[in-house]
Amino acid sequence: MAPDAIDQVVELFATLPTIGRKTARRLAFHLLRQPPEFVEQFAASLVSMRTAVRECTQCCTFTDRDVCAICASPKRDRSTICVVEHPSDVMAIERTHEYRGLYHVLHGTLSPLDNIGPDDVRIRELLGRLDGVNEVILAINPNVEGEVTTLYIARQLQTLGIRVTRIARGVPVGTDLEFADDATLAKAIEGRTTL
Amino acid sequence: MAPDAIDQVVELFATLPTIGRKTARRLAFHLLRQPPEFVEQFAASLVSMRTAVRECTQCCTFTDRDVCAICASPKRDRSTICVVEHPSDVMAIERTHEYRGLYHVLHGTLSPLDNIGPDDVRIRELLGRLDGVNEVILAINPNVEGEVTTLYIARQLQTLGIRVTRIARGVPVGTDLEFADDATLAKAIEGRTTL
Numbered sequence: 001m002a003p004d005a006i007d008q009v010v011e012l013f014a015t016l017p018t019i020g021r022k023t024a025r026r027l028a029f030h031l032l033r034q035p036p037e038f039v040e041q042f043a044a045s046l047v048s049m050r051t052a053v054r055e056c057t058q059c060c061t062f063t064d065r066d067v068c069a070i071c072a073s074p075k076r077d078r079s080t081i082c083v084v085e086h087p088s089d090v091m092a093i094e095r096t097h098e099y100r101g102l103y104h105v106l107h108g109t110l111s112p113l114d115n116i117g118p119d120d121v122r123i124r125e126l127l128g129r130l131d132g133v134n135e136v137i138l139a140i141n142p143n144v145e146g147e148v149t150t151l152y153i154a155r156q157l158q159t160l161g162i163r164v165t166r167i168a169r170g171v172p173v174g175t176d177l178e179f180a181d182d183a184t185l186a187k188a189i190e191g192r193t194t195l
Numbered sequence: 196m197a198p199d200a201i202d203q204v205v206e207l208f209a210t211l212p213t214i215g216r217k218t219a220r221r222l223a224f225h226l227l228r229q230p231p232e233f234v235e236q237f238a239a240s241l242v243s244m245r246t247a248v249r250e251c252t253q254c255c256t257f258t259d260r261d262v263c264a265i266c267a268s269p270k271r272d273r274s275t276i277c278v279v280e281h282p283s284d285v286m287a288i289e290r291t292h293e294y295r296g297l298y299h300v301l302h303g304t305l306s307p308l309d310n311i312g313p314d315d316v317r318i319r320e321l322l323g324r325l326d327g328v329n330e331v332i333l334a335i336n337p338n339v340e341g342e343v344t345t346l347y348i349a350r351q352l353q354t355l356g357i358r359v360t361r362i363a364r365g366v367p368v369g370t371d372l373e374f375a376d377d378a379t380l381a382k383a384i385e386g387r388t389t390l
Contacts (some may be wrong), residue, residue, distance in 0.1 A: 003259035045240035064198035
C-alpha cells in the first residue's frame with residue numbers, strides 16, 4: 001500500500017535493535033513530516049560517523065583519531081586496564097568518575113556456540129599491551145558468555161603474573177532485596193565485605 | 196567522552212519519536228558495528244524516501260506519484276470519502292480490507308491552543324473534491340483535538356447536504372469491560388446496536 005520508498009526505510013529501521021515494525025513505520029512517517037534539509041543532515045551524519053569513527057589503536061574503543069582521548073591523556077593511570085565488552089561500557093564507567101586507569105574494549109565475548117573464539121574479539125590486542133600494567137580489572141557483563149570470557153582472560157593473565165580482578169556482583173543500589181534474583185543474591189552474600 | 200560524530204548521531208536519533216537518549220546511543224553504536232555499505236544504504240534510503248514521497252494531489256496521502264494508488268484505482272467507490280489524520284491511518288484501515296471508498300488525509304487536527312486552524316490542515320482540499328460524493332466518514336482519532344476537528348468538518352459538510360458519519364466509539368474487541376475507561380464505556384452504551 002505504501003510507496004516502495006517508505007517500505008524500504010521501514011524495513012531498514014526494523015533491522016535496528018529495540019525497533020519493531022510499528023515503531024519503524026512511525027519513524028519513517030515522522031521523517032516524511034520533517035523538512036528535507038533535516039533528513040539530508042540526518043543521513044549525512046550517519047555516513048560521516050561511520051566514516052570518521054574507527055577503533056583506537058591502543059584500547060580498541062571507538063574514536064575519530066588514531067589514539068582515543070583516554071589513551072592519549074597524561075592524567076590516566078597507565079598501570080591499570082579495565083576490560084569491557086563494548087565502547088558504550090567505557091562511557092558508562094566514565095560517567096561514574098570513579099576510575100582513572102585505561103580501558104580495553106573486546107567488541108564482544110567468547111561464544112563457542114556461535115563460533116566466536118579468542119581471535120574474534122580483541123584478546124590478542126589486550127595481551128600485547130601489558131607492559132607496565134599491574135592490574136587488569138575484568139568488567140565484562142555477568143552472563144554465561146561473559147563468564148566464559150572472564151575466566152578465559154583471567155587464566156591467560158595469571159600465567160603472566162598480573163593481578164586480575166573482576167567488578168563486584170551483588171544487589172543493585174536502590175532496589176529491594178526481595179526483587180533480586182537468586183543468582184545475584186547468592187553472589188552478593190558470597191562477596192560480602194567487612195564493615 | 197564519545198567522538199563528536201557519535202554524539203551528533205545520538206542527538207539526531209533522540210529527536211525522533213519513541214527514541215530516548217539511551218536507545219539513541221544504542222542505535223548509534225549498532226550502526227558503528229555494521230559494514231559502511233549498510234550505513235550508506237540506510238542514509239541513501241532516507242534521503243530518497245524524503246525526495247520521492249509527496250502528497251497525492253487528490254487525497255493528500257503520501258505517494259511517490261502524482262495520484263496515489265488508491266485514488267488511481269478504478270475499483271474504488273468514488274462516492275465515499277473517509278477522512279483521517281495521517282497517512283498511517285490510511286494503511287491501518289486498508290489492512291482491515293473492509294473499506295472500498297476513497298480517503299482524505301488532513302495531516303493533523305485543529306488545535307486552537309497550538310494555533311493550528313482550518314488552513315493548516317487539508318480541509319480546503321477536502322471541500323474541493325466533493326463532486327459526486329454521497330457520504331463522508333470521519334475517522335479522526337477520538338481525543339479532544341480530534342473531536343473539535345470532527346465537529347468542525349461535520350458542520351461544513353452538513354450545509355452542503357452530504358451525509359456525514361463517524362466511526363463507532365466503543366469497547367475494543369478482545370478486551371474486558373472492566374479495563375475500558377469510563378468515557379469509552381459511556382460511548383459504547385450510547386452507541387449500542389440492536390441484535
